[in-house]
Amino acid sequence: MEQILVNGAILAANYALIALGITLIFSIMNVLNFAHGQMFMFGGLIVYWTVAQLGLPYAVGLAMAAVAVGLIGMAFEVFFFRRVMRDSTREENTMLLAVGTALLLENAALSLFGEKQRGIPPIVTGVYRIGDAFLPANRALVFGISLVLIVAILLFVTYSKTGRAMRALAQDRTATLLMGVDTARISTLGFGLGAALAGIAGGLLITVSGVNAGIGTAISTKAFIMIMIGGAGVVSGALLGAVALGFIEAFGYAYLPGSLTYLMIFVALILFLLIRPQGIMGKPWG
Amino acid sequence: MSTRYFEARDLTVSYDKVAAIRDVSIGFDEGQVVALIGANGAGKSTTLRAITGLKRPGRGEIWFEGERIDQIAPAKLVERGIAMVPEGRRVFPHMSVRDNLLMGAHTREDKAGVASDLERILTRFPRLRERLRQNAGTLSGGEQEMLVIGRALMTKPRLLLLDEPSLGLAPLVVRDIARLILEINRDEGVSVILVEQNSRMALRISQYAYVLETGRIGLEGASAELIDNAHVRALYLGG
Ligand SMILES: Nc1ncnc2c1ncn2[C@@H]1O[C@H](COP(=O)(O)OP(=O)(O)OP(=O)(O)O)[C@@H](O)[C@H]1O
């Protein structure tokens, strides 16, 4: 039991980074980032490349993953999303674009890194005991880094000037413009920050379970599940969704045979959405 | 060139090729309150949107403090001293009153000035001080109007555009808002363009007024005279 809780907490912290990132992009841009899982995957593979192939320290690899994936996100906003949103009158267009960027990243990863599962050795070795549960030091480190980042992001969004402008932009674009905010710049930053979080999450997870070029869709699906549980576009919802999914998964893997966990999660999600379509924290639509 | 403090000359603005306003010209001197009245759809909001750059005029020029401003981006106009309170108030609903006000100071670097302006605005609006940590979405209509006016003042404007501040407010609250606009104009030396459906209130507190009729200036003149104008009385003041 304790083991399940420990596993759940570690998953939840990693998922929270994913959910926060996709929420940031969704609330600021009003775009569901279908490429979020692919950004996660890219972050993992960049860490693999810098650490396993170039022999650089893990911290450097993780920073590279954050920066590189962040830049990819910013480029997507500047060169793709901004243009399509300006010229198109239908929301489906940005959705198709988002799916397109996911395919683009996935194929780029395939040609750069191949389709093999990649991992790197744990950054730290050793195992802690918490009651009856075993906590490998590496997972504890991943958990710690995730927590620190989550707190940092929350502080940034709540108290910094730029973070405040991001929240404003998510709530009312015109009013934000009237405050003299360079909304284009804030959108680019928001997209970049959301992407960087996905990259970091991938760069952390590769030390635990490895990453391959094809996992993007599965990760994006998890991200969607989390924001559907918590409520789209709400930070508290993202965190709640991450915690819920992390623990449900941990319990499922402990008590159910392999692939049944996600089948159950989907069935539960459908039932849940029938009762509460806006998620736990979300505002009802309309 | 324009020699007046503010001048919009022959503005024509279209949505999808249909003109919403045509050849609208407005001008006034520093420190004035100017009213823009007219029926629904006459083009009042469109005129303000053109001035703040939210909607580019197809034709015409806009001059402010001796400079042409009609090609300047909306965000940059804030730094030039023009602030607008849009129709429907538009507070940031999931943000505290304090954060809403601080959003108004986004472009400002003078920390001490921002702090003292915040203090001054909270003194002017004690209701906002009591609710500093409350989410703006939970305020009453009148409080929200005070908040968006306060938020606009935080940008340190020299020209303030107000789009229907009285909309949906009880008569007593409308009186408060009217008094407030006059105080701001007097105490802070801010020039005001006031768009209103409440023509009586607008004509009372302005020195000069323009009447928009389906996209054109139908009538203009000193507000005190328009109040007595038979045409205005019949159409906009309920006889
Ligand atoms: N975004 C838009 N797209 C198309 N037409 C628009 C748009 N905004 C305004 N219009 C049209 O332009 C004309 C002027 O509208 P505007 O909003 O400026 O009027 P208004 O005087 O502010 O009216 P109200 O008192 O109802 O606010 C109207 O015919 C309106 O339908």
Ligand SMILES: [Mg+2]
């Ligand atoms: Mg209007």
